[in-house]
Amino acid sequence: MDLLNSLLNFVVPPASLVMLAFAWPTLCFLHACEWFFRTIYREDMDGKVVVITGASSGIGEQIAYEYARRRVNLVLVARRENRLWAIRENARLLGAKQVLVMAADVVKEEDCRRFIGDAVNFFGHLDHLVNTASLGHTFFFEEATDTTVFPHLMDINFWGNVYPTYVALPYLRRSRGRLVVNASVESWLPLPKMSLYAAAKAALINFYETLRFEVKDDIGITIATHGWVGSDMIGGRFLLEEGAEMQWKEEREVSFTGGQVEEFAKSMVAGACRGDAYVKFPSWYDIFQLYRVFAPDVLSWTFRLLFTMPSARKTSMVGVGRPAVESAPARRPLPAPASFSPASPPQQSPPQKVD
Numbered sequence: 001m002d003l004l005n006s007l008l009n010f011v012v013p014p015a016s017l018v019m020l021a022f023a024w025p026t027l028c029f030l031h032a033c034e035w036f037f038r039t040i041y042r043e044d045m046d047g048k049v050v051v052i053t054g055a056s057s058g059i060g061e062q063i064a065y066e067y068a069r070r071r072v073n074l075v076l077v078a079r080r081e082n083r084l085w086a087i088r089e090n091a092r093l094l095g096a097k098q099v100l101v102m103a104a105d106v107v108k109e110e111d112c113r114r115f116i117g118d119a120v121n122f123f124g125h126l127d128h129l130v131n132t133a134s135l136g137h138t139f140f141f142e143e144a145t146d147t148t149v150f151p152h153l154m155d156i157n158f159w160g161n162v163y164p165t166y167v168a169l170p171y172l173r174r175s176r177g178r179l180v181v182n183a184s185v186e187s188w189l190p191l192p193k194m195s196l197y198a199a200a201k202a203a204l205i206n207f208y209e210t211l212r213f214e215v216k217d218d219i220g221i222t223i224a225t226h227g228w229v230g231s232d233m234i235g236g237r238f239l240l241e242e243g244a245e246m247q248w249k250e251e252r253e254v255s256f257t258g259g260q261v262e263e264f265a266k267s268m269v270a271g272a273c274r275g276d277a278y279v280k281f282p283s284w285y286d287i288f289q290l291y292r293v294f295a296p297d298v299l300s301w302t303f304r305l306l307f308t309m310p311s312a313r314k315t316s317m318v319g320v321g322r323p324a325v326e327s328a329p330a331r332r333p334l335p336a337p338a339s340f341s342p343a344s345p346p347q348q349s350p351p352q353k354v355d
Helices: 002-040 058-068 081-094 109-123 149-175 195-215 260-274 283-294 296-307
Strands: 049-053 073-078 099-103 128-131 178-182 220-226 236-239 245-250 278-281
Touching (some): 002 260, 049 058, 049 109, 049 149, 073 081, 073 109, 081 099, 109 149, 149 178, 278 283, 283 296
Parallel strands (some): 178 220
16 A cells, blocks of 8 residues: 555656646636626526625625625624614615614624524525625734634634524525635635634635535535735724733725725625635636645745745734734724614614615
């Protein structure tokens, strides 16, 4: 067996590269034909029900607007309910038929059961669940002195996707609906100061890749990965319940420039409606996967050259338990809501239709 493995180690990689080189034009042609067919016969979203988590700003907000243009019924979910009301009005102006607003914490299973259940009870079915809630960081791992921030990063980036998915699966199977996941290229592309974020995203992608085989064709799954879509990595502060302070970059909170987030949201929704298994923005990042498999040393040398500077290393002090930069004003912690109402202002409890 050892001799066989040694032989395969020597033969399979170069043979695979040769086969890929010859098959690449044919694969590109087949992919183009498939894309053209799916574009013509893409899913008609008129009147369908879409639940979006992390919808209070950034990627989640722009995804809500893209779905609104397709005249869907929207359910907007986030911890910051006050920000969702303005987004609801914008979505209505863009064409959304009905819009419900729900305040919830996606890392709490009971909250996920509440907003999924309320959405299904109100509309009668569920067609798309879009998970966009995500929390990143910009600190060197060895400089972190407060380890209480670690589980929070995993909770939001991993369990904040798993819990809504778990609750929604029976309803999506009934409607033959779709899961849409906001992942990141950092799940397989090594970047400094994002170790925990990258690990959580890698776990997330592997979870949905496995789930894809389990649900077979009953539920579609679209995994969207993006590169850098924002310019502000330290746009705020995050105060954990235990009192550990850290600067933070949240994809639905940071400032974006150049319309990149809008383009990513547009690609993400269009890909989901076509039934694409993957949406990649930008797609040229894929070339690094070949280097990762066939020439990992080249990829490692390249990133060492790009990210290793001769000068003293600088850090944003995110999550290290030290004073943050003065340019980032302190914010009060945002407590998780104990309860939430589906489609009404905080002083009202029953869901209301938005015509």
